[in-house]
Amino acid sequence: MSWSYDAIAEVYATDMGRSMPFDDVAFYRGVASAQAGPTLELGCGTGRILLELLAAGVDAFGADRSLPMLRRLRRDAAARGLAAPRVLQMDLHALAIRARFGCVLLPYSLLTYVTDARAAADVLAALRGNLAPRGVIVLDAFVPQPVASFADFRLDYRRDHASGERGSETLERHKRITAHADGTNRIERRYRLYAPGAEAPHDEFFTDETIRPYAADDLARIAAAAGLRIERWVYDYGTREGADGARFVSAIATDSAA
Numbered sequence: 001m002s003w004s005y006d007a008i009a010e011v012y013a014t015d016m017g018r019s020m021p022f023d024d025v026a027f028y029r030g031v032a033s034a035q036a037g038p039t040l041e042l043g044c045g046t047g048r049i050l051l052e053l054l055a056a057g058v059d060a061f062g063a064d065r066s067l068p069m070l071r072r073l074r075r076d077a078a079a080r081g082l083a084a085p086r087v088l089q090m091d092l093h094a095l096a097i098r099a100r101f102g103c104v105l106l107p108y109s110l111l112t113y114v115t116d117a118r119a120a121a122d123v124l125a126a127l128r129g130n131l132a133p134r135g136v137i138v139l140d141a142f143v144p145q146p147v148a149s150f151a152d153f154r155l156d157y158r159r160d161h162a163s164g165e166r167g168s169e170t171l172e173r174h175k176r177i178t179a180h181a182d183g184t185n186r187i188e189r190r191y192r193l194y195a196p197g198a199e200a201p202h203d204e205f206f207t208d209e210t211i212r213p214y215a216a217d218d219l220a221r222i223a224a225a226a227g228l229r230i231e232r233w234v235y236d237y238g239t240r241e242g243a244d245g246a247r248f249v250s251a252i253a254t255d256s257a258a
Contacts, residue, residue: 007205008191009046009068013076014161014171015191017048020108022248025052027237028105028138031252032058037102037132042092043110047073047085054082062087063097092123100132106139109248115184115212117222124226128255137228140250143243144213147179153190161193170194172201184212216249229256 008015028049032039033056044050044062046069053060054077064070067089077085090096092114104127114120127137153174161171171193178186188208192201214222216233223230230253235246243249 003065004207004209005045005066006068007207009066009072011161011171011191011193012046012069012072013048014159015173016045016108018159019157022237022239024107024140024237024248025049027234027250028107029053029056029058031136031138032060032103032105035102035134035136037100037135039103039105040097040099040101040130041105041107042127043107043113044073044087045069047076049105049107050085050087051077051080051082054085055080060085061099061101063090065089065091093119095123095126097130100130100135102132102135104130104135104137106137109141109211111139111219111222112141112211112214113209115210117212117214117218118225120214121222121225124223124228124253128227131255131258134258135254136231137253138250139219139223139253140234140248141214141219143246143249144215147177147185147213149179150176152176153188156189163193168196170196180210184210186210216243216251219249219251223251223253224256227256228253 032053038059041050041062044064050060050062062085070087070089111120114123153176156173156175158170158172161169163169173189173191175187175189191205193203194201220230230251232252234250235243236248240246
């Protein structure tokens with residue numbers, strides 16, 4: 001079954017990758033490097049984080065629901081001269097991993113795609129079983145902000161996009177948001193690609209997803225329900241001392257029975 005993000009595998013690095021305002025990669029690399037044992041990145045996509053971990057010598061594995069994303073990851077790894085990454089196609093709701101890891105990453109608000117808190121706790125409980133002794137799970141989320149619905153597609157950005165076939169193109173993204181009464185948000189994005197100098201796009205594609213924002217207190221409750229203990233909180237990937245004004249909150253958790 002196709003996944004919404006299949007449509008943006010070829011533009012992901014330009015799109016989501018360039019939308020992160022902080023050096024989260026350095027944060028994850030630091031946490032992973034400090035742990036004994038291999039690292040597992042869930043939702044690894046096209047390798048924005050995973051390839052940097054591998055380049056730094058971290059023994060890392062990746063998993064993602066999107067096969068087109070993983071294909072692009074392998075191509076990008078080869079282009080950088082990296083060994084073929086060890087990745088598998090897997091849905092977060094149906095984890096099937098037997099190995100143990102010193103570090104498990106759920107980056108870039110991955111857990112918000114699990115919109116039921118009990119299901120989110122089940123995901124983390126399953127991953128707790130994959131932790132090596134003194135292993136950690138790192139999960140982060142956007143700090144919830146007030147959200148208003150709007151029915152029209154509104155421009156997010158226009159960016160240069162390097163295309164191997166057409167050289168430098170322009171990627172344009174619009175989005176619309178539906179805020180639901182249950183606290184979830186539906187986010188629809190429309191992408192258009194323009195060849196140099198063209199007034200009309202030569203390609204158009206869409207993503208459609210529903211997420212649930214989780215505040216730090218929510219993450220703490222979900223982690224506790226999964227048998228995890230939060231060892232420390234990090235705001236904006238270590239660039240902010242406290243929660244005030246933060247855009248991202250990250251929790252570093254370990255097995256509460258350890």
